[in-house]
Amino acid sequence: MKTDRDKGKASRGVATAEKNISLTVNGKPYELMVGKDVNPDHTLAYTLRETLGYTGTKIACDHGSCGACTVLMDGEAVLSCTMLTVECDGKKITTIEGLENRETGGLHPLQQAFIDNTAFQCGFCTPGIIMSAKALLDKNPSPTEEDIKQELAGHYCRCVSHYLVVKAILSLAEKGR
Amino acid sequence: MGGEYRHIGKATPRKDARAIVTGKAEYIDDMKLSGMLYGKVLRSPYPHARIKNIDTAKAEAYPGVKAVLTYKNAPGWMAGVPYHRPVLDSTVRFVGDAVALVAAETEETADEALELLEVEYEQLPAVYDMEEAARPGAPQLHERIPGNVFPRGFRSIGEKALQELVMGDVEKGFSEADIIEEATCAYENIPNPLPPEPPGVIATWEDPEHLTLYTASQSAPMNRNFAQPALGLVDIRVIGMQCGGSYGTKNANFIPMAHAAALAKAAGRPVKVYFSKEEHFNAYTLRLGSRIHARIGIKKDGTVTALQGEWFVDTGAVSEMAQVQVAVGLGETQLLIRCPNWNMQPTLVCTNRSPSGVVRGFGGQELNCALLPLITVVMEKADLDPVDFFKKNYMAPGAGFYWRDGIWRDYRGIDFSKAIDKGAEVFGWKDKWKGWNKPTVVNGAKRIGVGVGLHGNADIGEDESEANVKLSPDARAVVYSCVSESGMGERSALCKMAAEVLNLPLDRVNITPADTLVNPFEFGLVGSRGTYAVGSAVIEAAEDARRQLLELAAPVLGVKPEELDTKDGAIFAKNNPQKKIAWYKAMGIARTITGQGRFETDFSLCNCMIIFAEVEVDTETGKAELLRVVASTDCGQIIDPLVLEGQLHGSLGSAGIDTAIFEETVLDKDTGHIMNCNMIDYKWRTFADLPKFESIMLETPVESHRFKAIGVGEIAPAPGPGAVLMAINNAIGKRIMTYPATPDKILKALGRI
């Protein structure tokens, strides 16, 4: 369908950027061909989940209002449902699947902290929360409780695991001090 | 906590913890079956309309479309009591009701095909208010529900199911009262429990008699139990996926299931129906609306002498099982208020708003929250401390109640006064409580007030469960229990109970997937029944397995079975631990042992949750801010402190406490559209707005359970809204009787607007 629509009309005015999109996901490089692997309307969340199989990243509201789709892009926590894949050329993405130590298979300390504190209930929002927490700790290894709450303010958790999440992250922040 | 036990009472990592934190836990949207199609729903723009015609030709001809269903060709499966909810109908009854279904190779194709359907509607008058809907001449929704009023009762919970609450003599009761108050109070802000994961089901037919469902359900077996009669008793296998939150809403999943199954049947391929968040907001499940016109009489000492009233329950366009919710709600009210004279008459009404369904609180929260403002008025008139009032009136040994099946039960559980007292003490109630309509602190325009609410449920032992526990010679155990995971950690709790019985390390005990093909009967993880009902079945199965194991070991060791014990895969004589063998020595390597357990309904126990709330109100802006919550309960024995604490924290979410502050569904009463159907305008509590939260979890042993435990998860939110409303009223010295107390209502109460 999309090819039908794209056919014929050359794009107006501006040189088209139709080419391959290079993405590095969890250290692994991908070349995605626009029009084949990626359509202009694909969000990064869609590409990660449906095209590349990183289903650890969740889509809940799909409107950037719940944080479930949070991934790291060049180290920053961003909403992958609210970002077009064609605009992510050359970016380094880290998803929840990229946190374990690739050599040892060991968990990231954050993951362990979440387990130790049972910092989740249904777990659907957990990958997104962990990614935000990771970005926060990478920038600020010893955030205060208030820092953590502010950073996670865009994450929807309906089971209300908030308190145990904050506790889990604080347990690492204290180590950072 | 857990002093005498190896696992019970200790914080242990959840069985699925690693999967969750690594993103490997598989939710329904992560699953793809080979050849799977995507099902999408065309939804009604009108609150009430007859479909005069649907032209499906263009959609059917669209490349990639594999099935199009309308009321003309959809299967005639029905749900609801009485049957009133078809797969598709020629009448649509709320904005967002299903008009047609499309299955296609991709989601985009299905979406595009929906736009090609041409529908001609004849608009019908709509009604959104439950009392208006129940009046003669109101627009009629369902042929099978004349007058829009549901018939009372629900056969499956018993012939005498509680249809009304009538006992004693209310007139006599009122004549004995010192204070009588009457009011209309409502809890009808119909909030959305809104689990993060939208509802979804994948359906695939092996053959016309065998349907397999992959479901995001809180109670996977319920998908089978409910759907099988509706689908003409075809064999349904249900496999429960990791469920991304439910709060009651994702139990039977009838609508996504029926849509997926119908499309899969028509297309001859697996079909996934997964709601978008917009659909989740508009076309899934809201809380029941609840409104009472009631009268209460009390004595000066807080003894309640009579309670009489009408209870209107708004089910929305369709109801899953409102009759059961009403029965349980009437039961729970008797736990809250011990009173010899009752006449509470429920009326269940359907209206042209989104469907209601099972939601955490299950009728009890709805009735409690509507009653509490009225009770507040009499407590105030009698100048009673609400903590004392609740303590005096809550269910206690020696008293009893009619439960949902209409049968009287003598209560034989815990005396919860200790939990009430402990909660009050930690909260500092005595210092903070300054009397009715009196703020605790005044700081310029800001005033702090306190409130308390209480709730309980006798559902902890409801319905039946079966479990098997299989022991293998390598000293491992598998729990066969059809329990899916939607956040309560129940699968891990069951493993802990089995591990405790078998005295195995926790990692030696596993649990089967929630697959109805594999597991024995399970009702589902509803109410607070996981710990006591499901747990007891598992415990019994583990004990049975252990008994068989010891019986096998006895001849080998030459000791009577009852003189043997087992630990960590070894069997030994209790009086001579050196005399021991490994399991495989007793069993041989070509054998497993399966123990069986079954739990029969027991309604003689209840749980209890007390919530104390401290709220600061800005009297110039009308904003109420929740500062502190103390939740107190007594659960007999904690199974896992962190899991339990999480459940108590959950009182803020799932359409709970915050329905008193900002959570509500805003309905445009001219058109029936839900206006705040997005995650910005539907208010939920963020990390930046967390009140201080303290949990008190007492452990007064409950003898009925091997580990003395009862569940409390389901009731955590129920006492919250009433407590917060009371706190707001005390802060501002004015009375607000409806939820939520948003700035407009507070400013109005203060006479500022």
Next chain:
Amino acid sequence: MKSFKHVNAKTVNEAVKSLKEHEGRAKLIAGGTDLLSTLKDKILPAYPETVINIKTIPNLNRIGEDGGGLKIGALAKLEEIAQSPVVKEKYKLLAEAAEAVATPQIRRMGTIGGNLCQDVRCWYYRYPHSVGGRILCYLKGGKGCYALTRENQYHSIFGGLRDASPPCSSACPGSVDIPSYLSQIREGDLPEAAKTLLNANPLPSVTGRVCPHFCEQECNRGDFDESVSIRDIERFMGDYILDNADEIIQAPKADTGKSVAIIGSGPAGLSAAYYLRMSGHRVTVFDRTEEAGGMLAYVIPAYRLPKDIVRRVVKAIENTGVEFKLKVDVGRDVTLDDLKRDFDGVFIANGAWNPVSIGLEGEELTRFGMEFLANINLGVKEVPGKKVLVIGGGNAAVDVAVSALRLGAEEAIMACLESREEMPALPWEIELAVEQGVKLMTSWGPHRVLKSDGKVRGMELVRCTSVFDGQGRFAPTFDNAVKETVAADQIMMAVGYATDFSFIKPGSSLKVEQGLITADPETQATGVPGVFAGGSVTHGPATVIEAIASGKRAAAAMDVYLKGKAKAEDKDEKTAEPFLRFNSDYLKKTSRVEMPKLPVAERSIDVEDALGLGLAEIEGESNRCFNCGCVSASSSDMGVVLVALGARIEIAGPGGVRTVPVEEFFSSLRTILEADEMVTEIQIPPPPPGAKQTFIKFRLRESVDFPIVSVASVITVDGGICRDARIVLGAVAPAPVRATMVEQAITGKAINAKTAEAASEAAVTGVIPLKMNAYKVEITKTLVKRAILS
């Protein structure tokens, strides 16, 4: 999401060029946090063909001081602004507001430009298409602003803003700005109301009597209780204008020296004459009749439109310098070519006066209804017959039948093809006829005239089974087996009229097709240079307002033609009031005022039936107008603080770059940006040294939420006295509101609780809260007070 094309712009010029080439079918994407949601929800009826990525434009995200002020590139992220040391130090307000937007992730993705340009936030506007279908509020081309009367807890408390024409104006062929002149009446400014009305319609005293008022059918109030009686208000205003014509309708200040000939003095001709004259041209109107006014003078019965009114209208137009040459028959006394030669432009609007033959057996014995009506207006008041049968179902047939009775006919019967519901006559005209005693015979077609002795005896009618075909075209079908005979001694035909084109010489380059002159529907140009045509000659017989509208269109196009301008200037003057105001009691259910009429027994052929309304009734009725506009509340946190900081917005378009004050940027719904423009930079002058900057955002939650009310203030206090203040309110109106009353209330005063209290009252002067948002007024007061005292 539905698919779209995606391009990366490397420069601002590329982006703007692409926007222009897409003619509104492209959208810019920067942060994407707003755009992608609107695309996913398909909230707008038009989906963009292309999305132009501007993140690829280098250097558009700079933040830095330059020449004493701060310059921020449109692509600067909100988080970068919140964290910028220079912003935090000197432009604290900006940092605080940036920090208050949405959530951390959104702040890292969203840009300041995007925040300023975010689409309207309103529940109705944003309703998702996937459930229940998008809600077509009038901002999206639909009828009403639903928030005005429904769920409006988060909406404006200062009135609305219009972006598109309201439904009444849209329905009006003359596009009269009805809500504006009703507002002016409400505010007691009748001269201004008259001006507004005359801008679109020079003959309100006529249309106030005879126009079908499509506007009332579309009036949103009609869905609420009853539509506003626009017609009666218009009649009052029309008469007011005539009474004060000397002041209101004045000759133009300067002549252009160009001349125009107008053929026909009917509504199209008068309308063109008026507007051309107002543009300074010399205008001469030719008509073969004795009196000017065309159909208004000769056909419409005096009991509906008194002839005195027509004469006064003509006189008022004449007084502006328009010359009327009457009793001049173009084609006979003077040729079209003469006019083309002697004048710089010609407008043909000679109407349709000729009978149409329907090929009926005995038709020659019937009488042409229009001729009958014209005769009455010429003073011939004879009894037309004892039993009069009128053929036709339109307004003219009604006029003929009613006039016949009023002249003394014993019986008048209207026979028409259409059913009662299908009849083209307006419902109230039919009512009037029935009141008068006219008998209706619907769904009957004339078959043959019955005659004897060369005299009419009656007519045979056959059953008409349907009038229109499946496509809605006129294609009557009959059942000849069902017949009816009606006795009559007079048969009047009122089934249509045609134009006499004899003045057009054979071989003329003027194109006439199917009895109509071909003219451009936008300009009324005929294709012959300088010659325009309008009214019935181009679109067939229609309503007076349609004729007026075509005359106005022609005048505008002729003005362009005569002055050699590129485009007609159609600039509406900005009213002083920034937001649309309505009566604060607008939501009380009220009935429309009904105009009193003469009792049926007293009605006559030449005295007006309807008696008109008085000023008090008109004012009451204009109070019922919703003044429909969008009542959304602007929610851009950056917008509010930028107004407070006195910033300017740099906008790039195909024609280059312009900068506008932020207040002007927000003076239109969805900002003043044209479809081919983009924001490139925000320029902020340094705040006064030592000024106290405060931003307070009131919302239910500390994150995620848009403001319910916000206040941004920059206050300079010296020795306890306020020397200077800029205070801006957010989320209380469709645009940020500069609270000048508050500024005045505190400037020069000591800052204390008393001043703050008085200022907070001033902040809400003139609020018009909606049904559910009065609480925002209180919050606004509180926030202003706190901002001053902070």
